Amino acid sequence: MELDKMDENDWKYHGEGNKSLVVSHLQHCRVLRLLKFPSEDSAHTRQTAEQAFRHILNIVDYSKYVMKPLLGEKYVHSGEVVKLPLDFVRQLSLKVQQERPELRCDKVMDTFSGCGLCLPNLTQLPLHHLRDHRPPICVEIKPKCGFLPFSRHITKECKRKVCRFCMHQHYKLANGKWKRLSRYCPLDLFSGSKQRMYVALKNLLEEPQNNLKIFKGGELIFSCKDDAKQQPELNDLIQHLRPYFSHSNGLYNGHQPGKAILNEFIQVICSALLSGGDSNRSGEPRKVHLSESRPHCEASPFPRDLLRNGNHGLPKDSVLAKILQVQMLDNLDIEGIYPLYKRVEQYLEEFPKERNRLQIDGPYNESFMDKVKNCPTEDDGSVEYAVGKVHQYRVAMTAKDCSVMITFAPCEEDEEQQLKLEKPRFTYSISILDLDPKPYEGIPHQYKLDTKIVNYYLRSTQAPP
Ligand code: ATP
Ligand code: ZN
Ligand code: MG
Ligand code: MG
Numbered sequence: 001m002e003l004d005k006m007d008e009n010d011w012k013y014h015g016e017g018n019k020s021l022v023v024s025h026l027q028h029c030r031v032l033r034l035l036k037f038p039s040e041d042s043a044h045t046r047q048t049a050e051q052a053f054r055h056i057l058n059i060v061d062y063s064k065y066v067m068k069p070l071l072g073e074k075y076v077h078s079g080e081v082v083k084l085p086l087d088f089v090r091q092l093s094l095k096v097q098q099e100r101p102e103l104r105c106d107k108v109m110d111t112f113s114g115c116g117l118c119l120p121n122l123t124q125l126p127l128h129h130l131r132d133h134r135p136p137i138c139v140e141i142k143p144k145c146g147f148l149p150f151s152r153h154i155t156k157e158c159k160r161k162v163c164r165f166c167m168h169q170h171y172k173l174a175n176g177k178w179k180r181l182s183r184y185c186p187l188d189l190f191s192g193s194k195q196r197m198y199v200a201l202k203n204l205l206e207e208p209q210n211n212l213k214i215f216k217g218g219e220l221i222f223s224c225k226d227d228a229k230q231q232p233e234l235n236d237l238i239q240h241l242r243p244y245f246s247h248s249n250g251l252y253n254g255h256q257p258g259k260a261i262l263n264e265f266i267q268v269i270c271s272a273l274l275s276g277g278d279s280n281r282s283g284e285p286r287k288v289h290l291s292e293s294r295p296h297c298e299a300s301p302f303p304r305d306l307l308r309n310g311n312h313g314l315p316k317d318s319v320l321a322k323i324l325q326v327q328m329l330d331n332l333d334i335e336g337i338y339p340l341y342k343r344v345e346q347y348l349e350e351f352p353k354e355r356n357r358l359q360i361d362g363p364y365n366e367s368f369m370d371k372v373k374n375c376p377t378e379d380d381g382s383v384e385y386a387v388g389k390v391h392q393y394r395v396a397m398t399a400k401d402c403s404v405m406i407t408f409a410p411c412e413e414d415e416e417q418q419l420k421l422e423k424p425r426f427t428y429s430i431s432i433l434d435l436d437p438k439p440y441e442g443i444p445h446q447y448k449l450d451t452k453i454v455n456y457y458l459r460s461t462q463a464p465p
Pocket of ligand 2: 162
């Protein structure tokens with residue numbers, strides 16, 4: 001990619017989240033991730049080009065020096081900062097505007113700094129030779145927090161029984177964010193039990209919200225509908241998937257009913273999530289039992305009497321075990337973190353110059369990672385302890401908000417790299433994306449939000465006698 005000869009016609013709209021907009025290259029397996037701003041930001045509150053560059057550099061450093069060592073080399077692609085011609089960025093912004101979903105248009109793409117992040121396009125398989133006519137399928141899951149908090153600082157008992165995602169659903173429904181409750185529960189996905197994972201994935205397919213997207217050949221084919229009232233089209237998805245699951249000599253003679261196709265599709269995702277990361281490993285992996293707390297959420301629709309069945313715990317190197325392990329760095333809960341945040345704030349008021357040494361806003365380098373890893377386990381009343389726990393909390397928050405991408409394509413019988421199911425066979429790769437640092441200043445907001453979500457949940461589910 002020659003940065004001085006960028007042409008907007010080589011790129012197309014790919015997708016966006018709350019913080020960034022992504023465009024993909026038409027030929028190469030590359031994407032550009034560009035930051036977004038609230039559209040009402042005026043010119044003087046906007047970041048300077050210098051600040052934007054620093055911001056993106058922080059994102060790359062955080063991914064490279066903090067999240068990658070914690071989550072594993074093979075899952076994380078940190079990308080690189082690129083300086084783009086302003087003319088290219090402006091043309092690109094005009095070009096993608098009409099493709100953007102309405103619910104994301106409260107923010108505008110950064111067309112001022114010329115800074116962006118260049119990443120591999122993870123919805124594609126770069127080594128997927130075109131011997132097969134079927135393009136790769138990519139499943140993107142935003143799994144959210146997979147454990148129940150166990151901190152002694154928790155004041156509301158329901159937080160130990162019902163997971164944050166399930167409680168948050170009620171709050172989001174009340175605020176009009178979504179029109180229907182999702183029946184997905186992260187604790188089922190992170191359980192390691194095939195039955196529970198199956199139910200979790202089924203519920204994601206039925207109500208994807210912003211937790212599930214599916215791509216085919218790099219094109220989005222399944223996600224939540226812009227119009228929140230509309231149901232996603234499972235039948236369309238089945239039509240897309242049919243060529244991947246129609247066994248030529250199978251029972252169904254290539255005419256599997258939709259249900260059987262979805263069933264096999266979910267099995268493939270499950271197997272990938274339970275694997276060590278890529279499809280050239282075999283053997284029964286060691287299971288880990290990470291959660292110290294109750295492993296089931298009382299709001300999950302999974303039948304209680306089936307909980308005892310099956311194989312629990314996630315394989316040690318599986319992508320979900322890695323993510324859960326990092327999420328659990330939040331072992332005090334926001335209720336335990338908020339007082340420590342205030343301790344740091346008080347200290348900084350007295351010694352503002354200490355902000356740099358304590359690396360409150362980065363840089364996110366090995367020394368930041370040391371503070372995360374070597375934080376004392378007991379509170380000795382020091383600011384070092386408070387900063388260490390706050391850093392750990394922020395790292396955990398990133399892991400609670402990341403996405404997993406599973407990209408797979410049919411492979412030929414004789415190929416070595418394959419996920420061995422009955423039939424068909426797939427070659428696949430798994431990555432973790434969206435690993436941005438969460439702001440230190442966001443902690444008071446998180447504290448208030450937690451109270452609101454819990455109080456709303458208690459009010460809405462415990463009807464007066
Ligand atoms: P969020 O609101 O979830 O925090 P965000 O604004 O931080 O999102 P990302 O999640 O990084 O942005 O990117 C938005 C979307 O763009 C993703 O959900 C994904 O579909 C797509 N995307 C991001 N990075 C890549 C990549 N490297 N390859 C392919 N698609 C990508
Ligand atoms: Zn739940
Ligand atoms: Mg995202
Ligand atoms: Mg993000």
